[in-house]
Amino acid sequence: MADPAAIAKMDKIVALCKRRGFIFQSSEIYGGLNGAWDYGPLGVELKRNLKDYWWRCMTQVRDDIVGFDGSILMNAAVWKASGHVDTFSDPLVECLLTKKRYRADQIEPQSGTVYYYKGIKQRKISRLSVGNVETTAFTETAEPVPLPFAVLVPKGKPEASAQKIARQYYISRGIPDSEIISLDLEKTEQVENSTKFNPENGSLLSETKTFNLMFKTYVGAIEDESSVTYLRPETAQAMFVQFKNVLEVSRKKLPFGIAQIGKAFRNEINPRNFTFRSREFEQMEVEFFVKPGTGPEWLEKWKEERLAWYEAIGIPRAKIHVLTVPDKDRAFYSQGTYDLEYEFPFGVQELEGIAHRGEYDLKQHQEHSGKPLEYFDEELKKKYLPEVVEPSAGVDRTVLAVLCEAYAEETVKDEESGKEETRVVLRFVPRLAPIKAGIFPLLKNKPELVAKTKEVLRSLQPLMKVAYDEAGSIGKRYRRIDEEGTPFGITVDFETLEGVKEASTSATGTPIEVGQKETVTLRHRDSMKQERIAIADLPAYLVAKIV
């Protein structure tokens, strides 16, 4: 799946993220923390731009969704009602022979004969020596090795098949096949419907261990069972729980939605793939409440809506795979789910799940809380529980996808020396770019250039994130902003002060005449093309590009 080139690309992206300050390992100087990551100065801008854009798309440019920000800690009853306490913990057992893990509650009951072994007799060979004389004689002893094990075989099968599995087990524990003289049988037993053995090979399973995916914590300073709650494993529940309050104050009618961006926590068994699977992560979720029966059509609408959104942040439709989650893989509450997946270098992985949750959540909370959560439909003059369609996207995953999609290396040739070198560039769409423009004086040792540049800088700072740089040569500064994904470079040069020497057309389309002052070079990140633009036109030009 992940070929060496893809792994190499991922490694480069990880290195760039650190080098330029997008993403650092959490607690790095203490050796890190598995599944936790920090966003540096550029990373936080990128992430914030992404979230802001989502927020604007959901709550600003449409009028059927309102915003919300729920607390991370909630009454523990919420997690019982939602089903998380019961279903978000997995009882797992491990096959002692293969080390494979299984859900304890999904082991098929077995009947048959169990052979219990105390251990084995191991062959020990010692060389005989008489005085100083080496001989070729050996003594062989059978040494007992205690290591209990058991195998279940179906009725009618001989002990030999149990012995075969048991021998494999002892071999897997480091005892060479040739040294096993015999198995030390303790007893046999007939069992009915036992779930203590692996149906695939009859091997004994380990004791059940519970893996709770929710982070348990205590509210208040005293740690007793009555104060237990959990860090939320998803942001959704606060929106369901506050459905009535939000509906009341927003004076909305169905269909309408509640949008929230916030942290969520899952004690993932195995965090992997940089920030992709983290224990602390951020979600962007909409709970969209619709009239009964209209869930399926809204599910389709949301799928299209969200696909268009990913295109708007620079992820082409062709790179998004729409997975229609099959019935058997769907969560118990779901009546239909699409997963939107992106082609990461490490494989095709989920960015967003769009689920038709039916009335499940509101119903659960209504039952558990005893408070009515029904909606009164003025037209139909009746009360009912709305259905819910939930587009739930991972912020960190999307940031990572955006980084992977933006990362590019290209070979550029120096015109004078003919030397070829690699240019690394992050091709963010301007609306996501952490820094919108680099602002440079052509030379730093010319005070009048520097002064004018600072003027341009100050005029743009209230509108957008820009960065001033005067170090090194102009070319070096351009390359540096390429790596940071800054779409525009603005350079104040002598023509800014003295007037242009050659007539041209401005980036805004208006003509620039010879002698005209107050113009700057506008350099484009992706094409490396340069053109002139009047300083006065800069704010409007740039703002239009970054919205």
Add this chain to the structure above:
RNA sequence: GCGGGUGUAGUUCAAUGGUAGAACGGUAGCCUUCCAAGCUACACACGAGGGUUCGAUUCCCUCCACCCGCUCCA
């Protein structure tokens, strides 16, 4: 959680049982009239903890983290 791999500066790499070098990058200064030019100076590393040893970055153990494959991912 299992198996495999990796861990020396921000990055990419060296060397060594006697506490480490380079290149690029970074910072400062000089210089520089549009794509990583040049000169000078400076800063920055043996993942953590034990053990062996007179002495450990090097050998051994444990832990941590990252990568890969399984597994897991209501």
